[in-house]
Amino acid sequence: MPQTADRCAGPSPWSSREAELLAVTLRLLQQHGYDGLTVDAVASEARASKATVYRRWPSKAELVLAAFSEGVRQVAVPPETGTLRGDLLQIGETICQHGRLNAGTIRAVLVEVSRHPALRDALQHQFLDQRKAAIQHILRQAADRGEIDESAIGDELWDLLPGYLIFRSIIPGRPPTRRTVQALVDDFILPGLARSSGYQAS
Amino acid sequence: MPQTADRCAGPSPWSSREAELLAVTLRLLQQHGYDGLTVDAVASEARASKATVYRRWPSKAELVLAAFSEGVRQVAVPPETGTLRGDLLQIGETICQHGRLNAGTIRAVLVEVSRHPALRDALQHQFLDQRKAAIQHILRQAADRGEIDESAIGDELWDLLPGYLIFRSIIPGRPPTRRTVQALVDDFILPGLARSSGYQAS
Numbered sequence: 001m002p003q004t005a006d007r008c009a010g011p012s013p014w015s016s017r018e019a020e021l022l023a024v025t026l027r028l029l030q031q032h033g034y035d036g037l038t039v040d041a042v043a044s045e046a047r048a049s050k051a052t053v054y055r056r057w058p059s060k061a062e063l064v065l066a067a068f069s070e071g072v073r074q075v076a077v078p079p080e081t082g083t084l085r086g087d088l089l090q091i092g093e094t095i096c097q098h099g100r101l102n103a104g105t106i107r108a109v110l111v112e113v114s115r116h117p118a119l120r121d122a123l124q125h126q127f128l129d130q131r132k133a134a135i136q137h138i139l140r141q142a143a144d145r146g147e148i149d150e151s152a153i154g155d156e157l158w159d160l161l162p163g164y165l166i167f168r169s170i171i172p173g174r175p176p177t178r179r180t181v182q183a184l185v186d187d188f189i190l191p192g193l194a195r196s197s198g199y200q201a202s
Numbered sequence: 203m204p205q206t207a208d209r210c211a212g213p214s215p216w217s218s219r220e221a222e223l224l225a226v227t228l229r230l231l232q233q234h235g236y237d238g239l240t241v242d243a244v245a246s247e248a249r250a251s252k253a254t255v256y257r258r259w260p261s262k263a264e265l266v267l268a269a270f271s272e273g274v275r276q277v278a279v280p281p282e283t284g285t286l287r288g289d290l291l292q293i294g295e296t297i298c299q300h301g302r303l304n305a306g307t308i309r310a311v312l313v314e315v316s317r318h319p320a321l322r323d324a325l326q327h328q329f330l331d332q333r334k335a336a337i338q339h340i341l342r343q344a345a346d347r348g349e350i351d352e353s354a355i356g357d358e359l360w361d362l363l364p365g366y367l368i369f370r371s372i373i374p375g376r377p378p379t380r381r382t383v384q385a386l387v388d389d390f391i392l393p394g395l396a397r398s399s400g401y402q403a404s
Contacts (some may be wrong), residue, residue, distance in 0.1 A: 107313045113374050156385045163369040164362055171330075171365075172315050172322040177260060183358045188394035190243040195393045 013126070014070065015122055018056060021046050025067035032099055034064060034108030061112040061119055067124040068105050072098060078134050084142035088161060088189060091138070092181035095162050099169025099176065107170050139193070152193045161189055215328070216272065220258060223248050227269035228241040231400035232303055236266060236310030263314040270307050280336050290363060290391060293337070294383035297364050301371025301378065307351060309372050332361055341395070345357055354395045363391055 012019060028037050039060055043050045059061035079090035099106065113119045115181040139153045164184060168176040214221060217261060226248040226274045230239050241262055245252045259265035281292035301308065341355045370378040 010356055104316060107309070108317060109311045110372055113305060114372075123374060139245055154385070156391065159369075160366055160386070160390060163373075164327040165367045167361075167369040170312055170316075172325060180358055183356070184362070187359065187397060188362060188390050191393045191397045192390035195389060 005006055006192055012070070012073070014066075017048075020072065021048060021053060021056075022063075022067040022070045026071045026102075026105075029064060029067065029105045033104045037064065039063065059116075061109075061116060062122065064105065065109055065112070065119055068102065068109055069078065071102070071121075072127065078137055084138070084145075084147045084193070085185060085190060087138045087142070088110065088185045089181055091135070091180060092161055092165060092176075092185060095165045096169070096176045096178070096181060099166055103169050103175075110170075127177065131162060135159070135161070139182075148193045152195075161185070214272070214275070216268075219224075219250075221272065223250060223255060224265075224269040227265055228304075228307075228317055231266060231269065231307045233368065235306045239266065241265065261318075263311075263318060264324065266307065266314070267321055267324055268328065270304060270311055271325075272399045273304070274329065275332065278332070278336060281340055286340065286347075286349045286395070287387060287392060289340045289344070290387045291383055293340070294367060294378075294387060295380060298371070298378045298380070298383060299366045301368055305371050305377075312372075316337045333364060337361070337363070344395075347367055350395045354397075363387070 007067045014022060021042065025037070025042050028041055028045065032041075037060065039050055039053050042048075042063070043053050053063065057066055079087045081087050081090060090168050109123070135158055136153060139148065142148050142152065143150045161184065165181070168174055168180065216224065223244065227239070229246050230243055230247065234243075239262065241252055241255050244250075244265070245255050255265065259268055278296070281289045283289050283292060305314045311325070315325050337360055338355060341350065344350050345355065363386065367378045367383070370376055370382060
């Protein structure tokens with residue numbers, strides 16, 4: 001794995017056997033959806049005992065969240081295109097692809113997380129913290145290159161790009177496309193980020 | 203009801219008795235969540251027979267979607283503040299309030315809609331079409347006043363404001379606030395909409 005991935009996404013918190021179980025879980029989720037997934041099927045497909053799975057992830061919801069987060073972590077290699085626009089487009093397209101594959105899981109995870117405080121902490125630490133670090137890393141590099149002002153890196157709207165694209169992935173009928181990402185980056189994100197650096201006349 | 207509400211949100215498609223049943227449903231949803239809601243409880247609270255409820259809404263999911271859409275329709279009075287910024291802030295704050303009250307329902311509706319094509323059509327016609335019309339009405343008024351260019355009114359990102367705010371409402375731990383709406387409108391939406399009218403130097 002390239003060093004850049006480790007730097008932002010962090011090393012895998014799982015043993016190779018655990019990572020294997022999570023990969024099986026994610027594949028079965030994409031095939032059968034959250035409702036259709038059973039811990040039995042995961043154990044059988046991975047040739048593990050149910051007890052092994054439950055020892056590490058005491059509920060189906062925890063297993064699913066871990067599988068989802070690990071799947072995102074693996075594809076979330078921070079882009080190094082050399083420009084802010086290039087980096088944002090690449091992140092956006094990765095989110096679209098991931099959203100297309102995992103829309104059902106994302107919907108189910110949102111419901112489960114709202115019911116279980118422990119899952120909420122897991123989502124925060126296994127997933128959201130890394131994503132925020134990755135985006136802020138890209139913005140900081142852009143500030144270092146003089147593309148935007150430091151002050152454009154805020155806490156309030158750091159997830160505007162992923163948040164809107166995930167919204168589009170989980171509502172029916174309008175999955176985001178490359179065109180969505182381009183319009184979002186070129187028409188709103190870049191003008192917004194450039195604004196505080198004085199590029200804008202008004 | 204003021205005429206402005208009728209113009210964009212459309213008149214209620216329900217009889218007054220049906221509207222009463224939907225109001226009871228929405229209140230019970232806000233109290234007990236999607237899982238805790240039963241058609242029995244709605245019928246009993248509204249002093250109706252279960253058959254009456256099922257005749258109009260053959261499944262709990264359809265009843266919930268109708269109640270949710272009707273709840274939004276009633277509060278979705280198109281703002282007439284006289285400025286694009288004022289209109290967007292007002293829409294944004296209404297969405298935040300509605301999102302806070304109905305986060306659990308929105309999550310459940312997204313799951314149910316993904317399972318049932320008929321619900322998807324209902325969401326489209328009872329809800330999304332009206333919301334799109336309301337936002338495009340505001341943008342068209344702003345174009346008439348010369349605040350933005352006609353070309354800023356596109357099909358791809360018309361729901362950037364509501365979409366991101368709904369995303370923030372349904373993820374754990376970061377419900378959108380007045381500050382979120384202001385930053386979104388002032389730092390991204392307005393600079394993005396103004397961009398095509400030549401306000402921006404670059």
